[in-house]
Amino acid sequence: MSTQQEQPPETDDTSTETVESSTDAGPAPQDRRMEEKADRRARRERTADEIDAGTETVHLKVFRYDPEVAEKQEPRFDDFHVPFEKGMTVLDALIYARDEFDPSLTFRHSCRQAVCGSDAFFVNGRQRLGCQTQISDLDGPVRVEPLPHQDVVKDLVVDMGHFYEQMHAVEPYFQEEEDLPDGDLEEQFQTRENREKVKMSTRCIWCGACMSSCNIAAGDNEYLGPAAINKAYRFAMDDREGEELKEHRLRILEQEHGVWRCQTQFSCTEVCPKDIPLTEHIQELKREAVKKNLKFW
Amino acid sequence: MSDSYNRGLIEDFGRWREFAPGMWAWILHKFTGWILIGYLFTHIAVLSTALGAAGNTAAIEAGDDVYTTTLQGLEGLFLVRILEVGLLAVAVFHILNGVRLLMIDLGIGLESQDKSFYVSLVVTAAITVASVPTFMTGVGV
Numbered sequence: 001m002s003t004q005q006e007q008p009p010e011t012d013d014t015s016t017e018t019v020e021s022s023t024d025a026g027p028a029p030q031d032r033r034m035e036e037k038a039d040r041r042a043r044r045e046r047t048a049d050e051i052d053a054g055t056e057t058v059h060l061k062v063f064r065y066d067p068e069v070a071e072k073q074e075p076r077f078d079d080f081h082v083p084f085e086k087g088m089t090v091l092d093a094l095i096y097a098r099d100e101f102d103p104s105l106t107f108r109h110s111c112r113q114a115v116c117g118s119d120a121f122f123v124n125g126r127q128r129l130g131c132q133t134q135i136s137d138l139d140g141p142v143r144v145e146p147l148p149h150q151d152v153v154k155d156l157v158v159d160m161g162h163f164y165e166q167m168h169a170v171e172p173y174f175q176e177e178e179d180l181p182d183g184d185l186e187e188q189f190q191t192r193e194n195r196e197k198v199k200m201s202t203r204c205i206w207c208g209a210c211m212s213s214c215n216i217a218a219g220d221n222e223y224l225g226p227a228a229i230n231k232a233y234r235f236a237m238d239d240r241e242g243e244e245l246k247e248h249r250l251r252i253l254e255q256e257h258g259v260w261r262c263q264t265q266f267s268c269t270e271v272c273p274k275d276i277p278l279t280e281h282i283q284e285l286k287r288e289a290v291k292k293n294l295k296f297w
Numbered sequence: 298m299s300d301s302y303n304r305g306l307i308e309d310f311g312r313w314r315e316f317a318p319g320m321w322a323w324i325l326h327k328f329t330g331w332i333l334i335g336y337l338f339t340h341i342a343v344l345s346t347a348l349g350a351a352g353n354t355a356a357i358e359a360g361d362d363v364y365t366t367t368l369q370g371l372e373g374l375f376l377v378r379i380l381e382v383g384l385l386a387v388a389v390f391h392i393l394n395g396v397r398l399l400m401i402d403l404g405i406g407l408e409s410q411d412k413s414f415y416v417s418l419v420v421t422a423a424i425t426v427a428s429v430p431t432f433m434t435g436v437g438v
Contacts, residue, residue: 264401266319266410279319280407287404 043100056084058093059141062105066154075152077143078102084135090144091119091130094156107156114273117205120212121156122147127209127271147212163208166225170232170252176241194239201234201281203274210268210278222257226268226278229259233281236288247292254289262286318411322394329391336384343367382432386425393417 060080066072080097082088091109098105110116112131119130122145124138135142150158181188210226211217217225224232235241236249253259259282268278316324347364356362371377397413400406406413 263323264319264398264410265323266317270317270319277407279401279410280404283402283404283407286402 040100040103057081058084058088058135060093060097061141061143062094062097062156063145064105064155065152066104066106068154078105079141088135089131090121090123090128090133090135090138090142093135093142094130094144106154115205117207120147120207120209120273121145122212127213129207129209129273132273147208149212149218150208158208160208162221163206163211163225163227166211166228167206167231169224170228170249172228172231172235174235174238174241175245179242188240190238190240194237198234198237200276201230201237203276204230204234205274207273209271209273213267213271215265215267216261216263220257220261223261224253224258226262226282229253229262229282229285230276230278233285236285250285250289250292253285254293259286259289318414322397322410322414322417325390326394326398329387329394332384332387333391336387343371378433382425382429385428385432386421389424390417390421393420 058081060082061077062080063075064072064078065075080093080101082093082096082100085092091112094105094107095109098107107121107130108118109130110118114129114132117129120127121130122128123130123133124143127147130144144156146152146156146158150160150163153159176188204227206227208227210230214223214226217223232249232253236246236253241249262279262282264279264283266279269276269280272278347367349363353362357365394414394417397410397417400413401410
């Protein structure tokens with residue numbers, strides 16, 4: 001029921017009656033919920049009026065699926081017409097649709113400024129961050145789907161478990177224990193050149209867009225994937241970790257499902273919302289792995 | 298990953314809408330590679346069936362040995378001439394994109410990987426067009 005955006009006018013009358021009849025007998029929380037529901041309906045009608053009045057709207061086609069609700073077990077697209085505002089992002093439009101039309105519309109979001117990496121969606125056939133994508137840059141209708149190649153939990157929410165496992169597999173933390181400077185407050189410095197080298201790789205926000213766009217990762221579940229390899233690059237190239245640790249990291253990367261699976265399609269580099277040159281980093285690690293193993297005598 | 302839940306046609310066709318150059322290059326490289334392998338085996342098959350000419354000097358001089366007649370017969374077909382032009386296009390693209398991939402492996406010009414793909418397409422087209430007069434001479438049309 002609540003997943004429907006536009007309700008035919010006949011049902012409006014009957015549901016108004018139920019609100020009135022339940023007001024006397026029903027418990028307080030239900031009253032409150034019923035009031036809220038009536039409120040939302042009123043707002044929805046107002047928006048509909050605005051649409052009639054010729055306000056510019058955005059046509060959203062949003063993927064809906066929920067294995068726990070009988071009507072949503074068959075995946076489908078719901079249409080939402082959201083009033084357009086200057087500077088509106090895909091995430092803004094989704095939030096509006098959820099708050100004003102359908103509270104059951106489910107998606108992850110947090111910071112709304114491309115830092116938390118929780119709102120990567122498949123928008124108009126491409127992996128993008130909802131909060132970073134301007135509606136005005138897209139051709140309508142805007143089609144929003146969950147990330148491909150990941151299990152859909154509900155609506156736009158995908159299971160990120162496998163992605164996080166791959167990220168953790170490359171030991172994404174600083175491990176140097178020798179050569180640490182003496183004294184509690186002593187800092188361990190990195191040269192400016194070295195910082196510049198790893199700068200782009202540190203930008204990763206774990207949104208999973210690259211992994212979703214990579215069709216090698218789609219076919220090979222054990223492949224580490226662009227994000228994890230980039231994370232490994234960030235530490236392998238850091239001068240503050242010694243040679244031994246770098247070798248340890250390369251041993252993880254040069255395994256069968258490590259860097260060699262990359263076939264330089266550049267899909268990850270194209271979709272990365274933080275513009276990390278992922279393919280370049282993977283290629284550099286391939287060369288490092290070759291250098292380590294090449295022996296001429 | 299996506300085993301437990303199949304998004305059906307949405308999944309299959311949604312991904313085809315916006316292919317980036319790098320992806321097209323990958324697909325074409327695989328495609329042309331398979332065609333070249335297929336050609337290699339056809340080539341071996343044709344040559345090995347024509348081996349009966351070996352040692353038969355009189356027939357070779359007369360020009361009616363198995364090898365000569367087989368090849369002349371094939372070259373006389375319009376379809377074979379067309380396929381030869383196609384084979385050249387496939388081979389040239391595979392070579393040029395192979396060089397492009399070599400550059401990518403060496404870490405040279407990764408920012409212009411899309412441009413190098415377009416260049417290899419254009420050069421392939423130019424060579425193919427230029428080869429048409431040579432390949433299509435004397436065909437019985």
